[in-house]
Amino acid sequence: MKKYLLYISLTVLLFGFNACDFLDETNPNVIKVEDFYESEQDLEDGLTAAYAAIRTAYNQLYYVTEMKSDNATTTNTGDAGGLYATFITHLVSSNNTIVTNIYNNFYYCIFRANTVLKYADKVNISDESQVRITAEAKFLRALAHFYLVRLWGPVTIGDHIFETTDDAKAAIRNSVDDVYEFIIEDLKEVVECTQLATFEGGGRMGHATRTAGAALLGKVYVTMAAMLNRPELYSDAVTCLQQACTLNAMYSLPTAYTGVFGLTNEGCTELIFQIMYNVSNSSTFAYDFQPYGQVGILTGGNIKGRGCNMGEQNLKNEFEEGDRRIAVCLTATADGSALYTKKYVDMTTSTGQCSNNWIEMRFADVFLLLAEAYEQLGDRNNAIKYLDLVRVRHSSLKDYEASLSDYPDYAVKYPTLRAAIFHERRIELCFENHRWFDLQRLYPNAKDLETYMRSIDISLKYTGFQAYEAFLPIPYDETIFNKKIYQNEGYK
DSSP, X not given: OOHHHHHHHHHHHHHOXXXXXXXXXXXXXXXXXXXXXXXXXXXXXXXXXXHHHHHXXXXXXXXXXXXXXXXXXXXXXXXXXXXHHHHHHTOOOTTOHHHHHHHHHHHHHHXXXXXXXXXXXXSOOOHHHHHHHHXXXXXXXXXXXXXXXXXXXXXXXXXXXXXXXXXXXXXXXXXXXXXXXXXXXXXXXXXXXXXXXXXXXXTOTTSOOHHHHHHHHHHHHHHHHHHTTOTTHHHHHHHHHHHHHHHOTXXXXXXXXXXXXXXXXXXXXXXXXXXXXXXXXXXXXXXXXXXXXXXXXXXXXXXXXXXXXXXXXXXXXXXXXXXXXXXXXXXEOTTSSOEEOOSSOOBOSTTSOBXXXXXXXXXXXXXXXXXXXXXHTTOHHHHHHHHHHHHTTTTOOOXXXXXXXXXXXXXXXXXXXXXXXXXXXXXXXXXXXXXXXHHHHHOOSHHHHHHHHHHSOOTTTSTTOXXXXXXXXXXXXXXXXXXXXXXXXXXX
């Protein structure tokens, strides 16, 4: 077995906040971490392990971003359907294994990134390589923390390796403000790192770039401005988002929406950062998102769909007449029993192993974030400019001003520019893990979010939603191991 595989298995054990006692013993059959890092390739392998951990989190992330929102549901009434349905009925508990897996894998990524950072300056490599590897590790660390703070609120800042039980038990839940400041510091280093590429390519697709750092930092500022009531940060958001556009001068938005998704478009110049999959490290999205029990709807073959992340009728109702994006975003089964997305359709093998990458960031998202920030800054012209860049390019719809004057229903449904921007985000980015976070920014007060969720006309799904469910429960084992890791209000 290669030594990096030993290392990967060891990191999973090291960062769990439960059972670190083995660290007090010496195992002659396990390579010590400090002995592993001897070359630049070893650092690259450690970095790959961090990318792998965050990829594993994405395998289930849609449950808590799309299925928890008003976009998606499940048609799975058997197998583990009860577990999936908790995200629909809002009965998620602290021992929910999906929640625990997502939480743990983000922290595994942080631990592995921290391990690379610890040893990056102890290996005899060029300064350029050391700086680049450090920047990539900090990008992953920032991205993981950004998901953690939005999904759980106050969380433990992973700024160092927890090497002993005492270290783990000393951990606390840091304030949301402190977590965001930590994220910002990491991402500033990424944006300033000239050793990083400015766009995906050159054999390093799926690796962090300066453009990705700037785009993510801009999204962080937009989120903080809305969630923490710090409107002055919208200006910082504009600066970073515009910098992302400047850094990647090769970007373009395909005129056809179909030109963004699928295996043949993984080099699309609209894409900023992707979570990489292949047959050996496969995704299951193509059949996860196929209607439950049905065969071959998306990809052919004999794999029965799992019925997860099915489209809600509420989402379908959001599409305007003539919007061509609906053919990719939502399609009805022949019997009309389910709505499914075609954004992830490439079944690589008949056994369900897929190579569909997950798009974390693309320029349509950046443009709509710019529209959101400019609108909040009172710059209506620029807000409309960036809204229309997305709205008109491939949807066959009229621009914002023409839609207001020519379509009375549009003006009624979206009476403000901000409402129109979030409508466009819902349509353009559906099933890409954005909706729950968009709802958080729309309704930063949890009681307002509760009111909205309960107002949606979907049987059972939202009638029992409560304000505390704006955040997920901390995994039960975490709260038992360390009493300082207290449970989120409302959960047991």
